[in-house]
Amino acid sequence: MKNDSEQKIEECYCPIQKTLALIGGKWTLSIIRELSSGSKRFSQLQKSLPGISPKTLSSRLQELEKEAIVAKQVFPEVPPRVEYSLTSKGEGLKKVLQDLLKWGTENLKEGY
Amino acid sequence: MKNDSEQKIEECYCPIQKTLALIGGKWTLSIIRELSSGSKRFSQLQKSLPGISPKTLSSRLQELEKEAIVAKQVFPEVPPRVEYSLTSKGEGLKKVLQDLLKWGTENLKEGY
């Protein structure tokens, strides 16, 4: 009763590695969490994530945008305004994160 | 219909980070995959994972053992024999990896 699903994993790990590489960055999950509650501007994200450098934030945002996890909307105003938000893919990713959270909570040793 | 599960993620990411840190190592998934098909010896793992250094293999194995993902069994023989295998926790982790694989396959851009 577990054979069907178990086979796949043993054959192909590449998409898993890619997914981990994508969400495994130091700040990536935090960024996704911040955007879970609605779209935010670059500077808002910076304030919400104490310690992140603009360079890192920019990089992570670009990666996530490239994979269509977050959407970037530019408002042609002065001063410039840019808003980032989760796409439906990003919402789907949250599902996976739930499972990760569940497993981690149930199986990881505490007390660090 | 999605509110209940989504809340948690926005409140606590620590176990997710820990889980990612645990399985995010360069070779960790491959090690788990190798052990999926049954217990293996240190040297067998080395052969199955071309390019891994004994130091790295040892480190990953220790981490996984520490979190009870893999079990280490020492046979007091000459020459020494040690076998590593997945524990039930490790099997449970495979479930999560399935979801990761599914999401990655469906949502990640191809062509690298």
Next chain:
DNA sequence: CGGTATCCTGGCTGATACTG
């Protein structure tokens, strides 16, 4: 065989300054 001890390197990240 099954590791540990050392040394070393590349890439990610942080800090900071600067620009459109």
Next chain:
DNA sequence: CAGTATCAGCCAGGATACCG
């Protein structure tokens, strides 16, 4: 405001040698 450019530091991981 929303980034990019530049430089420096840390650390996972690689190479290699050695040990019980």
